[in-house]
Amino acid sequence: MLLNFIDRVWTPTLLCTVLAFAIVAASRTVVPLPVSYGLLAANALYYISVVVSALNFERRIDALGKHAPSKRTWTPYNLLLLYNAVWYVVRHRNHEWWWDIFKSSGNPKRPWTVEAITAGQRIVFTADEDNIKAILATQFGDYGKGPQFRKEWKDFLGLSIFTTDGDLWHNSRTLLRPQFIKDRVSDLHTFESHLQVLLPLLAGTHAGATVRVDDLFHRFTLDAATDFLLGKSVDSLENGEVEFAQAFAEVQRVQSLIARLGPVNELVPRKSFYRSLKVLNKFVETYIDRALQLPPEELDKLTKSDEGYTFLHALAGYTRDREVLRDQLVAVLLAGRDTTAVTLSWLFYELSRHPSVVQKLREEIIKHVGLDRYPTYADIKNMRYLTHTLNETLRLYPVVPYNVRVALRDTTLPRGGGPNGDEPLGILKDTPIGYSTLIMQRRPDIYPPTSSEFPDYLEFAPERWDHWTPKSWTYIPFNGGPRICIGQQFALTELAYTAVRILQTYERIECRMDDFPMLKTDIVLAPAHGVRVAFFKNEKNIAM
Template sequence: MSLSLSLSWAYSLFLLLCIGALIAFLTYCAYVHYTHMKYDHIPGPPRSSFLLGHSRTINNATKKYKVVHDLFVQWAQEYGPIYRVNFLHYVFINSTSPESVKEIMMSPIYPKDPFTYKRLFYLFSTRFMGKGLLTDPDHEHWRKQRRIMDPAFGHTYLVQVMEVFNERAEQLMEQLSERADGKQEVSLHAAINRVTLDVITKAAFGMDLGLVEGNKTAFPDAISTVLKGMIQYLQHPFMKYMPQHWAYIREVEKCVDLLRRTGRECIMKRKQEMLSGEELPKDILTKILQCAEEENGLDDEIMLDNFITFFIAGQETTANQLSFAAMELTRQPEIIHRLRSELDEVIGFKRDISYDDINKLGYMTQVLKETLRLYPPGPGTSRYIKDDIVIEGIKIPGGTSIVFSTYSMGRLEKFFPDPFKFDPERFHPSAPKPYYCYFPFMLGPRSCLGQVFSQLEAKVVLSKLLQRFEFELVPGQSYDIMDTGTLRPRDGVVCTLRPRQESSK
């Protein structure tokens, strides 16, 4: 009898739990339906699932690291400048409206989208970008950080860092010269990655990795692994609960830990040097620590968050831009000819390129801007709309994330005629300035702190490459793009090189 009662009680409890779960599920479905009703006046593609919304379509568009922004370009063409994307009870608004870019990105009252950027606080279970400059959604906290870091990227420091740019780029040119026989294959993307990582570690933190010279370090692979892990985490947030992914997740977290541990050691060492009155390197870290002291300090964990951010934004994106430029130039003989004519006139074959020289390279500036239009390593950003707003005559309910994609806008005919043509004349000083449809470094108060640093470095490396070498892609190389958290050339820009003929004259 006692056993029968126990079984009856257990069955009743199980039944109650099932009923409770069913009620919770139906309540959630009702909430999702309410969300649909609230936002379905906004144009958008048909949902592939009531609950999962467009997630299946988006996941298919990102398989094998394909660029999801190509799908967004297609949707913008089909559904207009404002369209919605659904996932569960979340709704994201994608905008290719220049007026919305101007109103929202140029204003400090619209913070970074917390749904996306707070998820980058951690990467799986390990602190990743935390509350660094890139991810901090709190505008006042971000503004304090920016005030501390701005002086480190001022004109005086940028003139000084030209020495590092020249030194590391020259080392690369010497290495490439040994392989410039027209036969050996060289991955320019891998080679340029070594330069940009050497530059950021030296210029920002006084570290000598010596990657260009051939030193072995886990940093390049760690950054690549972290970036791939980041996009996996953003696209598949539930994978950390699936045992089949746990080995991969541990590998990603190990790489994040390596970056943060190295940063912590670097920062602690520099602080100790400051306390003991030693002569300090004139790098970004020293300037930031000095400014932080004047501003009543900056939390060490926040410093580490920015250490990670500098590696991702300061190294990876510049390397990718330069690699895209080299890739595109292999099919642009007329543009290469104009670039070399400008270089011959401004620089000749000097090995030490000055800050003033760089400022005279107007056509190279146009080429690099056009590269960023067609191949932006950082394809977009998002902001949070707290209150109702009207964009292009469509009411957007408050509590919504709005996504802006410079990649999408850069490939729309209405903004850039013949958008897939690589045409640096779009950025000639006398050409009409793109009206809030081009923002590879973002716009407004949250624009990229290191954009001038990045473009100076890009010009030094590209100038030296064009000074010295002719290069062409090996057979089988494509011009495709790969999305690994930032956009990069899919095939690595594998080339054969020969000494430039004019260099012997």
């Protein structure tokens, strides 16, 4: 308790002491004594309030549980910690920062939970599966997004499914759920119509041409998402929509810095953020206008199970408020476009480096489907090696690598305290908890020893899934609990169908990159420097 108390008060102690000496010095020359006495009294009262508040915080935490080991930089307000966090993020090395805080400050016996006092606020960082399970499931009611999160994210995501708690969150989820029933997810026509545009583009301008495949995947998933969810595609593969993509990326970049800097996020320059938001809002205006133009008689006729019923119909029947419509549309664009696009990008990055995996996938595709027939939903579900390949991609590259929840009331976390790191932590209301699925899923201790059946845990090896099942809550690429990704099956189906159709058309993929593309972690886990590959057609392939 003593060290944590010192963490809270040493900077104010230093500042108040310096200020007191400055007041005394000034009283000898320019400041009248009565004024000096008043300033000294105010300074003392402020310092006393800081000490009393710190003692109260520590007393309340001790009543609930323990502290985790602390990350200290011994800079005023621990600001070097925030500086380092931003330094690593902008260089696409955020995972190194997380590894460092666990290795340098974590309990040697169980290092996966650490806390810090930064700018006067306690923050907990965890990659412990029991803590993540508590946050997302077993203590779901104790943790949520919280008002500060909504304030920080309001300009971008407003009051959508990603930022709200309670009834607002439940209402957003209820709006989206009908879009992801099995009958709609298993209708593969939407994917195929856009793949007919994508597949020729993968060949590039000539045989063996290098293509920036992550850009094509972002355009493909945007087209499929707007078609599937909103009833009309933007056709970005054909018209080369660039402005929206650049604006969307810039908004996410700045938003990630705002979120990471917490109490001092006002220091983040926002000029490019607001300029890009205008582009984003203009893009969704078209769909807002379409939603408001849907006649009531059409909405009355359509039910959730009818063909042609889209998220746009659900929105139009839910509200006529343009701000609410805008927030929900931006949320589905983020979920429907970026999450699948980055996973496809990582999948084909790894396939370009592992020709043996490509060969096994093609053998499975030929066995179940052949090269001249479109796969069905049943075909995809029966391809075991394909499923293992997608699982392996999501194991190494979970879509949302870092996330945050806030304590909605005084509560606990199961592990991280005590001499062995296995005792509960006391968590006060409004304490932010940062958690990382990327770090957790790359922890060496959750995997069996390397063997012929289980390659090194950092290698891309789909075969490991033939004989291995992850321990509970150590593999959660779509999160878990009540807030588990509502579009999980949609994403997996789009990933699988797209992979099959590409590998029916191209028999070889060649990596055209000398170095690893780095891990960009603005919101989703994206290849920072893109994915450049070449696709080579199967000369025996029958035109489809």
